[in-house]
Amino acid sequence: MTAVTLKGISKQFGRVSGVSGVNVEIGSGEFFTLLGPSGCGKTTTLRMIAGFYYPSEGRILFGEQDVTSLPPNKRNTGMVFQNYALFPHMTVFENIAFGLQTRKEPKVIIRDKVERALAQVHLETYGTRRIDQLSGGQQQRVALARALVIQPDLLLLDEPLSNLDAKLREETRYEIKRLQLELGVTTLYVTHDQAEAMSMSDRIMVMNGGTVQQIGTPQEIYNEPVNRFVSTFIGETNLWEGTVERIEGDDVYVRVSSAIVLLASATRKSPSCQLQVGAKLAATFRPESVQEVGTPQYDQAGAGSLVTGFIQVSEFTGISTQYLTFADSLPLRAMFVGVNHLLRERGDKVSFCIPKDSVYLLE
Ligand SMILES: Nc1ncnc2c1ncn2[C@@H]1O[C@H](COP(=O)(O)OP(=O)(O)OP(=O)(O)O)[C@@H](O)[C@H]1O
Ligand SMILES: [Mg+2]
Incomplete structure (x- = not known):
């Protein structure tokens, strides 16, 4: 499991500033949440950590290793994208197995690992279904299984519950938390839902307009907000x-x-x-x-x-x-x-x- 350090990270899209000056150290095994309104820079930050965006400024460290210029497939991160990015024409099994096949793992091992991942998200009997035959919530769980199956050092989850109804959302929230504790994997979680952030996180980073407003435990953020934005965004x-x-x-x-x-x-x-x-x-x-x-x-x-x-x-x-x-x-x-x-x-x-x-x- 890896610790993650962001040192003065910024991302400029032409003249638009996506994220600016983010400094944070995330501990090994920590459940760390990026929380903020739409457009505040959550996905951009996550994509830089995964390696899909190269930061305009700053460095990214996994443990002691500087990974700023390392391509995504060399970072051993499992990611659930905001829109899941599953392959619709492939089966559930094929989707989850994809990452293991590109790593050229033996077939029997792949079968074993995929079955375990399916069990982790309670989709044991769905392996042969096509993605377009699943509900939104089931697709979201396939995306989670696909991220977990490669045994990542770092789990990056971008609004993984956004398409679930209220009840399933709460259940899946517990599931993710349980899996995270069981596997001990360092997790960066993105949400704009403050109740979700409060209930799951070891620490929360509140963002607005591309900048960090406050980093702290749910209790600190709730009881000692640093400014009006944090005070009114978190809770009533x-x-x-x-x-x-x-x-x-x-x-x-x-x-x-x-x-x-x-x-x-x-x-x-x-x-x-x-x-x-x-x-x-x-x-x-x-x-x-x-x-x-x-x-x-x-x-x-x-x-x-x-x-x-x-x-x-x-x-x-x-x-x-x-x-x-x-x-x-x-x-x-x-x-x-x-x-x-x-x-x-x-x-x-x-x-x-x-x-x-x-x-x-x-x-
Ligand atoms: N590829 C891009 N090109 C230009 N601007 C971008 C690009 N990606 C993001 N942005 C801009 O950067 C800012 C941050 O976007 P980002 O996607 O990180 O927000 P977010 O916090 O994930 O929002 P949401 O909750 O809606 O997903 C926004 O103003 C957005 O319009
Ligand atoms: Mg986003």
Whole structure:
């Protein structure tokens, strides 16, 4: 299994910048995800690592070896492409065997390896089917088997679940994670789905406009986003613009409207956020951190800001109830877990507490 280092990687397409200045070290056996909106440079980065694009700048290392000029077939990477790139006229077996045949492996070994790969993706009985006789989800699993069968040092997966329905997506998510842990193969995973990224990854690299925004564990990215883009792209967040009114020790008072001053902690802020009286910043907090005053869940001792909201929309999803409310004309999203939560209706007046420690300040 190989570690991967990207040193100042950029890719220019004529005058269009696909990716610029990516620096990262990916550990051996790590599940590392590239996450970001469409066009942010995920596929371009993956294709440079696989060797299909030559970077305009920078170096790529597998372990200690500089592979920047090594052709794709010398890198021992297994790749699942965004559009799978299977051969439609060939059978499932032939598709999976293709990489082994080009390596001139003996027939019996090929048969054995393909059968094992088919079992890994639960397609044991599909070997003789043609690709165009399979569903999108089955094709996606064939593409995965084809990537795994060569026993790659590095697995590169570009949106491998994009064509699956919600249920199969979740199942395949577990499958991929299980296989990855079992094989211990270093995996680079591309997705624009933040829930997928959060649930599968050891670390996530959030990208936007061809540049890296943040690299960190799912917890770091979620709880300590470095900027507004990361904060709003990952999960739901309330973001209120404000001005620092007062600082007393660890207590930071941020005025967010004529009636609301939000209490925040001086330690809960992004590195680029400067704390001084008069500074303009964004106060963010997650919907699930909001507490309803007067309910058993509400912790009196937890210091925070009390605000009154009027329910606009309430959504019951089964595991949670979500409210969109307005507090002094600021939109406030609140989420409560548990089926027993009191269902509120449009127009109801509710008192909320925004705990001090749940507020995160951004530049
Ligand atoms: N061959 C190419 N020629 C010119 N521009 C390209 C080429 N490939 C990608 N680009 C541009 O580079 C940028 C990054 O593209 P990339 O395919 O890496 O995005 P992505 O993050 O994979 O998006 P998606 O989620 O839609 O797949 C985009 O602006 C895209 O238009
Ligand atoms: Mg892409």
